[in-house]
Amino acid sequence: MRLENIEDQFNQWVECALFVAFDEFRLEDSAQSKRLFNKIKSTISETMEPIRGMRENLRxxxxxxxxxxxxxxxxVMYLPADDRRFNVSPDKRPSSPPYSKTCSTWSMS
Structure with missing residues (x-):
């Protein structure tokens, strides 16, 4: 799924989606990143979601x-340290020592 899909006012796709994957996501790519971040927080923590299909009433x-x-x-996005809504999964692939050293140096910069 693309960033535009979560920003769109029509979200009927949410009604039947169990898993949604956003590839190459970056919050700052949105023109309204603060508003989008608040929408994401609300969407992932609420049990009820307002659904709007094209030419349909909100329900x-x-x-x-x-x-x-x-x-x-x-x-990717700013995550407050005390926010329990998000889980960041580290890369667990085994790697060679030179590759690990390069990645470690890069991630600390």
């Missing part, structure tokens, strides 16, 4: 959607 529906945000960037 509240119970959702079970899980969101995955994938990126190769280090600055």
């Amino acid at each position: 509240n529906v119970r959702t079970y959607t899980n969101y995955f945000f994938f990126s190769n960037d280090k600055d």
Whole structure:
């Protein structure tokens, strides 16, 4: 899924989605990143979601959607240290010592 989909006013796709993956996500790519971040926080923590289909009235529906945000960037989005809504999964692939040293140096910069 793309960033535009979560920013769109029509979100009927949420009603039947169990898992949603955003590839190469970066919050700052949005023109309204603060507003989008608040929308994401609300969407992932609420059990009921307002659903709007094209040419349909707004209705509240119970959702079970899980969101995955994938990126190769280090600055995907700002996450407060005490916010329990998000889980950041580190890369667990085994790597050679030179590669590990290069990655470690890069991530500390």
